[in-house]
Amino acid sequence: MTTKNIALKIKRQDAPDTKPYWQEFEVPHRKNLNIISCLQDIQRGPATTKGVTVNPVVWECNCLEEVCGACTMVINGRVRQACTALVDKLEHPISLEPMTKFPIVRDLHVDRSRMFKNLKKVKAWINIDGTHDIGEGPILPEDERAKRYVLSECMTCGCCLDACPQFTSDNNFLGAATFGQVRLFNAHPTGKHNQEERLEAVMGEGGIADCGNAQVCVEVCPKNIPLTESIADIGGQATLQIIKNLLFK
Amino acid sequence: MEKRRKNFVVIGGGLAGLACTMKLCEAKAQVTLVSYQAVKRSHSVCAQGGINAAINSKGEGDSPDIHFYDTVKGGDFLANQPLVRDMCFQAPAIIHLMDRLGVAFNRSPEGHLEFRRFGGTLYSRTAFAGATTGQQLLYALDEQVRRYEHDGQVTKLEWHEYLEAVIDHDGVCRGAVLNDLRTGDIFTVGGDAVVLATGGPAQVYGRSTGSTVCTGAAATSAYLQGAKYGNAEFIQIHPTAIPGHDKLRLMSESARGEGGRIWVPKTPGDARPPREIPEAERYFFLEENYPLFGNLVPRDVASREIYDIVFNKKMGVAGESMVYLDLTHQSREFLDNRLGGIIDIYEKFTGDDPREVPMKIFPAVHYSMGGLWTDYQDDGNGLIDHQSPRNQMTSITGLFAAGEADYQYHGGNRLGANSLLSCIYTGLMMGPGLIQYAKNQNKVFENVESQVFEKAVNKWKDRFSKIKSMQGRENPYDLHQELGETMMEHVLIVRENAKLEKALTLIDDIETRFADVRCLDTTHWANPTPSFINQLNAMIHLSRIITLGALQRNEFRGAHYKPDFDLKQPSDFDPHEYVDYMEQKNYDEVPEDTFPDGHMAYMKRFESNNEEWLKTTIAHFDEGKPHISYEPVDTSIVPPRPRKYD
Known part of the structure; x- marks a missing residue:
């Protein structure tokens, strides 16, 4: 039996302050092969197509079923998760690059802590009285719950930010994922109590007004989260807040 | 202050x-x-x-x-x-x-x-x-x-x-x-x-x-x-997962909680597409064997049944190690609302839409x-x-x-x-x-x-520099794969002492070869290899106590199934008989002949098995070796009795 080989071009970088370089690898083809399996194959025999032994490729992964967001990278020019990138559905040779808007740690592994800091800036949480047993939560209609659920599936993977022309490595733009979370918490009956704080945070520098409306965020979101809808919604909430501030503050 | x-x-x-x-x-x-x-x-x-x-x-x-x-x-x-x-x-x-x-x-x-x-x-x-x-x-x-x-x-x-x-x-x-x-x-x-x-x-x-x-x-x-x-x-083996090279992806029990049905074609090797097989020619083996709990029997039970269908009865779908998990009778709207997340996963990894075709699944290691x-x-x-x-x-x-x-x-x-x-x-x-x-x-x-604190740090700095200096012949990722295959083959759903003993020998061999591992990457920055080698060492030790515990526990309990020690519950047995029997024993008057044929003998087997094995296995590492001992379990609230789900 002859096995077909898959050719991969991987953009590598040894450390944050060193120059990137490309290496080519080949791995044996199998049915339903995904990019994670290819990278695991390279770990088992870390040598380039030319037969040069190299260090295994470094990348982030965990759940391998597209719910954790870890294995996000740029595959054939498109930012997405490596676990759901099936080799048979990709153009060959396959190119793998790290995400472009976040600091490189090593190879395909980038530092996305900016996203988590942004969640702190907009206070993406619900202020509860405490963990003690004080009874049921608020009664909610199922259709409202379903709308919030879609927003809460955001894995903080960063696809929307990597694709966004407005989000760059040297500005403060909060980006679509963060706006989506503001909408998620402002839509909760208890979360609403703190909506002003969240809106103030998105009205400042790097806030909602900086969105250039390129709409690519929604195209690359692996969870089909209605990001542009969230941006419009938060834009509207922020405008109302500005009017309120003018009238009452 | x-x-x-x-x-x-x-x-x-x-x-x-x-x-x-x-x-x-x-x-x-x-x-x-x-x-x-x-x-x-x-x-x-x-x-x-x-x-x-x-x-x-x-x-x-x-x-x-x-x-x-x-x-x-x-x-x-x-x-x-x-x-x-x-x-x-x-x-x-x-x-x-x-x-x-x-x-x-x-x-x-x-x-x-x-x-x-x-x-x-x-x-x-x-x-x-x-x-x-x-x-x-x-x-x-x-x-x-x-x-x-x-x-x-x-x-x-x-x-x-x-x-x-x-x-x-x-x-x-x-x-x-x-x-x-x-x-x-x-x-x-x-x-x-x-x-x-x-x-x-x-x-x-x-x-x-x-x-x-x-x-x-x-x-x-x-x-x-x-x-x-x-x-x-x-170790819990979940009955329903999608087979894969890098992972066996879970298909939640909620699929069955929302009406999903497990079946295989009644004719082994039936090559027709699943939806063309009429209902009468499908074998809903969980529903037939467990009329009360049906598809919602506990995981250990479901995994054993699937294993039996595939390996003993040779009834796996198209002769392969798979059975159907079927949701196609439910409406799309219902499925999207209640099970959207797992349906997406199945679709993304297999290309098939579970709303249209039954999923093909097989048990997988899931939980400890x-x-x-x-x-x-x-x-x-x-x-x-x-x-x-x-x-x-x-x-x-x-x-x-x-x-x-x-x-x-x-x-x-x-x-x-x-x-x-x-x-x-x-x-x-x-x-x-x-x-x-x-x-x-x-x-x-x-x-x-x-x-x-200094001593603890130095021990580990030393250990990691030793790991980095390991330049043998074994690839740590290959060795990990081999460990996994060893455990899958010998210490999974059906456990036999001969195979468990074999596994211990194989684990020893893997441990020996671990000493000959090559640290593939010796750089200092963001290098996961030394850490993985250290984890592999831990996994070798853990696999040994999983296997040793399984070898020594000569009984069938929960997920630990040893056919040689199955107490063979009579099919018409009712667990309440055992509760009655225990109560009567308290009063020292057991009317043995009032129980149906074979039930008394079964209950005595069950009782003496519990005396010997209703215990927590304790593994303790001392002088470089695991030592197995047993501790009593607190069953003070509900007295133990035979399980039954049909």
């Missing part, structure tokens, strides 16, 4: 670690939260189907005591009962808390929490958020902990790995040795106590439903330091009922004294364990949707006890001799 703040180290940012951190912060303590990667990416996100609580919103007469009974029965009576009972009594408050935190739980028409069916119970007891309940619960706790981080009470050390507990001359844990996975720095962090909420060890089996971080290395490290490890041999031995203090009324510092403490003073990393709650087999519950429950429940423990200390870690 400002009052000294209590200071804890929590290892692991899954549900248990986050719940514990939140509870400690609420009590004004400082927490250092250590995670192998970004907390929000922890393995809890993989849990799909839901979380159990007997809220009885559907008038079915459910109650925490029935939840408790289902759980101990599901676990084949191997769990310590006061803890299980306390968990089940706390469950409704836990669900309400998570709801208040904003978890998008599905709602009933009136806007209350919706509940669905799950395995091992006849009640609708499982609250859920679509089919990504674990992810949703994790996010809610992650958000609360981020709030405390924002307020300065939590210091997160993400991209850090726990290597070992720092133990002082009195044998008390005073902190942890950590490895910064980016810089490669090895250092210690001190704390009033250390909590290991480090998850399960599915990677010991190579491919499983577990995430790549689920190596069990942290818990195994505690075992190698002398902490007792309980019931290692009890076993884990670090932990203590508890009951309150004398069948519940737990939540103020006790004994709760969740390992056999090393000051070192605690929670979540999948501990051995409590699930006995010999875990019921679906009880793991999210036990993770959040342990995290929350242990909070007050940890505070008490810190209060009661006669010495704080700041006053422990610095040499204790």
Whole structure:
């Protein structure tokens, strides 16, 4: 039996302050092969197509079923998760690059802590009285719950930010994922109590007004989260807040 | 002078670690939260189907005591009962808390929490958020902990790995040795106590439903330091997963809770597409063999049945190791609302739409009922004294364990949707006890001799530089794969002593070859290889106690199935007969001839088997070797009896 080989071009970088370089690898083809399996194959025999032994490729992964967001990278020019990138559905040779808007740690592994800091800036949480047993939560209609659920599936993977022309490595733009979370918490009956704080945070520098409306965020979101809808919604909430501030503050 | 703040180290940012951190912060303590990667990416996100609580919103007469009974029965009576009972009594408050935190739980028409069916119970007891309940619960706790981080009470050390507990001359844990996975720095962090909420060890089996971080290395490290490890041999095999090269992806039990049916064609090798096979020519083997529970028998039962269909009856779909999990009779709208998350996963990885064609699934390693031995203090009324510092403490003073990393709650087999519950429950429940423990200390870690910490750091710096100097012939990733294949082949659903003995020899061989490993990457920055080699060493040790525990336990209990020791329950047996028999024995008057043929003999076999084996397996590492011993189980609330689901 002859096995077909898959050719991969991987953009590598040894450390944050060193120059990137490309290496080519080949791995044996199998049915339903995904990019994670290819990278695991390279770990088992870390040598380039030319037969040069190299260090295994470094990348982030965990759940391998597209719910954790870890294995996000740029595959054939498109930012997405490596676990759901099936080799048979990709153009060959396959190119793998790290995400472009976040600091490189090593190879395909980038530092996305900016996203988590942004969640702190907009206070993406619900202020509860405490963990003690004080009874049921608020009664909610199922259709409202379903709308919030879609927003809460955001894995903080960063696809929307990597694709966004407005989000760059040297500005403060909060980006679509963060706006989506503001909408998620402002839509909760208890979360609403703190909506002003969240809106103030998105009205400042790097806030909602900086969105250039390129709409690519929604195209690359692996969870089909209605990001542009969230941006419009938060834009509207922020405008109302500005009017309120003018009238009452 | 400002009052000294209590200071804890929590290892692991899954549900248990986050719940514990939140509870400690609420009590004004400082927490250092250590995670192998970004907390929000922890393995809890993989849990799909839901979380159990007997809220009885559907008038079915459910109650925490029935939840408790289902759980101990599901676990084949191997769990310590006061803890299980306390968990089940706390469950409704836990669900309400998570709801208040904003978890998008599905709602009933009136806007209350919706509940669905799950395995091992006849009640609708499982609250859920679509089919990504674990992810949703994790996010809610992650958000609360981020709030405390924002307020300065939590210091997160993400991209850090726990290597070992720092133990002082009195044998008390005073902190942890950590490895910064980016810089490669090895250092210690001190704390009033250390909590290991480090998850399960599915990677010991190579491919499983577990995430790549689920190596069990942290818990195994505690075992190698002398902490007792309980019931290692009890590994749950989930009946329904999608086979894959890199992972066996879970297809939640909720698919069956929402009406999914398991079947194979009645004619082995029938090559017709599934939808062209008429209903009468399909064998719904779970429904036929278990009329009462049907597709919702507990996981150990379902996995054994699928195994039997495929390997003994040779009835797997198209002759392969697969059976159908069929949802096609349900409407698209219903499926999208209740199971969207798992349907997407199946579609993305196989290209088939489960709304149109039945899914092809097979069992996969999923969960470890076993884990670090932990203590508890009951309150004398069948519940737990939540103020006790004994709760969740390992056999090393000051070192605690929670979540999948501990051995409590699930006995010999875990019921679906009880793991999210036990993770959040342990995290929350242990909070007050940890505070008490810190209060009661006669010495704080700041006053422990610095040499204790220095020695611990030096040991690990030395160990990692030795790992980096390993330049043998074995690729560590290949060796890991081989370990996984060994465990899959010999220590899985059906266990035979000859195969288990063989596995021990193979594990010894892998350990020998481990000494000849090559550290593929010896650079200093963000190099995962040395860390993986260290984890592989832990996995080898853990695989040995899983196998040894299985070899020595000569019985069939829960997920530990040894056909040679099956007590052969008569098909018409009713577990109540055993309850009657036990009662009559108390009064010393057993009318033996009133029981149907063969039942008395079976009950005597069952009774004497329990006398010998209704015990917790304890693995203890001493002088470089595992030692197996046994401890009694607290069955003081519900007397053990034979399980039956048909």
